[in-house]
Amino acid sequence: MDKETAVPSQAELNVYVSSPSGSRAKETTFREWVVNNQIGTHTPPPRPATAASTASEDNSHRPSLVTGISLTILAMLLALHNLYPSLRPYTQPFFELSYYDPATNQYVQGWDDVYFVVSAALVLTAIRAIAIEWIIQPMARHAGLGRKGSIRLAEQGWQVMYYSFVWATGLYLWKNSYYWFDFSAIWDEWPARPLSGLMKWYLLVELAFLIQSIFIIHVEEKRKDHYQMFAHHVITSTLLTSAYIYGFYNVSNVVLCLMDIVDFLLPAAKILKYLKYQNACNVGFGIFMSTWFMTRHVLYNMLWWSIYTNVPDKMAYGCYSSATTKMISTTASADLFGPFRSFDEPICMSPTIKFIFLSFLLSIQVLSIVWFTMIVRVAYTTITTGAAEDSRSDDEDEAEVDTEATPNGTVRLAAKDGVSVPPVAVDTAPGLDRRRSNGSASVRARGRGRVPFDQSDRKALLGRIGCDKPT
Template identity: 65%
Template sequence: MADTMPVQPLERKERNAYVSSGARPAKETTFREWVVTNQIGISLTTLAMLLALHNLYPSLRPYTQPFFQLSYYDEASNSYVQGWDDVYFVLSATIALTGIRAIAIEWVMQPIARASGLKRKNAVRIAEQGWMAMYYGFIWVVGLYLWKTSYYWGDFAAMWSQWPARPLSGLMKWYLLVELAFLMQQIFVIHVEERRKDHVQMLSHHIITSALLGSAYIYAMYNVSNVVLCLMDIVDVLLPSAKILKYLKYETACNIGFGLFMSTWLLTRHMIYPVVCWSVYHQLPLNLNYGCYSGSTSEFISAEPPNSFAYMLGPYFSLDNPICFNPTLKWIFLGLLLVIESLSIVWFSMIVRVAYGVICGGNAEDSRSDEEDEVEVPSYSASHAPLHLAAKDGVTVELVEGEEAPGLDRRRSNGTASVRARGRGRVPFDQSDRKALLGRIGCEKPT
């Protein structure tokens, strides 16, 4: 009789096992979630493989060396020029920054924040802001040193006086390539990690800035790149610092820091930065002769480009191709700068709204749309805590027996049902521009 008993399919057995035990199958991990979880391992493994190939196979070193050191060094002048091998350095720097960021957040800053008594959500946020403050603080000091020791410090017209001279110092080249790698890493981060409300705006900003920085590098406009990056980076040092003060519950210090951040933003992005744009519009034609120059010797060749369009792409393919500049290129370059300024104006209008709220008695707010922690609060009667608010707040509510909570998980114990809401934990009581402040401006109110 045992031989004639039908054999139940394996899938049906597993499904029946879940039904009988009351358990649910584990949620499958998506590729994006896997990448986020394993950023450290992916980065270190990739770099370790490149290093192994570089050290174990000497014949491959001409191909692996550009990943680890700057290319196109000229011993005679003790300087560097550009070339396609710089792409490999940017790629390896992007991978390295991804790993360094994950290590700094997960292994250093987040454990320190948790040891200080912060809950998981605030510990993660303070770690993220700590990394931003650390990177921008370091790279801004490097950029300011290059600017302060340059011949164009305090004289924007001088930025164009030596164009199109290609050679640049090793520190300047490293600085520009690392800044470009950081922008690439930021594009990667906003795609693999949880999407923010300002995803489209931040993605547009990073793409435009990357295109502008990359083109300025190819066209040997290192000076203006250095100035613009310095003006932008100082703001990104102050904002994370103000947020860290907020997460540590230093409300007054946070508001003072936010005021300093706002003042610096106004000075650098809406006073000095427009002067740079004016220099491109007015001073560039006065100090730079329109026409084409030799890509290798920087000698003047002709007053007119050899063709209508291809001359723009020539410097991207070879240093020997002519490098030209004319009103068309000036307006393309200036247009990209003005697009960045337009985004800054939109963001600053929202900063002003936050500042107005602070003056009226509130606090600077963070508009990020992260998942909130599940927060335990004292039990409320069902008549005093509407279920739709409880579900949005993500709190645990004790219901009277027999009270139903459609759409929520219930666990009955001693005549009560513990209901825990799922999903996002913030009541969307304000969907105005102030709440959706681009760039996560301001600081988070205490939960």
């Protein structure tokens, strides 16, 4: 067979093959290394794939390297904390909330809180990997999903686990507060610094999760909304940090509650889609859309307007003592970063500070509008045509293409969703690399190298948003 017609180009197939004689493998980037070792099992050396070996590899769940690194760092800190009492003043902030006042049974802020945020991010990273790899993914495989589908379901399952728990915690704090659905009362006790232990833990864990999410979106495959999501995490983490330093605990609690509720409703609907509960998925997606609109575009804007109108009625412009919370000057200081340098410096409120915080909140609202526009477009397309393409993600539900060797030396590309692809001959001559996964090569159609599937036969996929078919 003519090599020029038998061997597809790399751009067409986006697949790497290696020489049987063992030519040098493709260099792995740091991002690829983290992705391969964050939630997936350890990939054994390439070997001939058989039904028994594939089942054995699919059922082997070894600790991922990222999990091991996170737990190792935490174990070292814990060992130092317990074995060397003289080091406890330095290690204790990693494991306990700092700045406790026994007289009031409350806490205040301080720079030692940074250590707790770091340890919380490590713990969340380890819990995420363990939950995905050892708990949710095996359950998904037991439910009949394939390797890729089980990983997708596991990732959404972790989102449901985290956001349902943290949203319930935030809602409990909000429901038992004096500002429950009274936005003007949010500022009644400002600039008082003390806060409860649960409120402090809640805000620091949320900040740790945002920082960890910035790391996660940079090591996973980039989606179409990568930069919007990155901007959202950066803006939200900056806003949450600044609000914590300025003592805006209450408004942070309300904003997070309004944001977090939809972040577990969407993954829950997607899990129903992966498990083939079509009607339940449609209902879940409808609840998600309604909740998104009400919380992020109605209540959120009411809160924004309350900040705009109630300041300075509730928070008179000027500077306040961080110790006594009494106003010490009616002229707000131009130094916005005084509280960032030291919590002992006066804390001020001025029109400039007010509009800086409002601008951050407005930026989050703009991103929410962009995303909601995408969601509405997907829902409209699904209802009118019954075939919707996800406008937020490149490859969440992209057809996965596996290669099967045939006796005549060709490779058959077996795509999922019932798409048949003719066999393609692949030359295994030296000089080419083979990308392997669990002993077998796999390619994904994307970018310039898309395999030309028949669009009339290909299943329309929704991906990150919505369900496969309309009700």
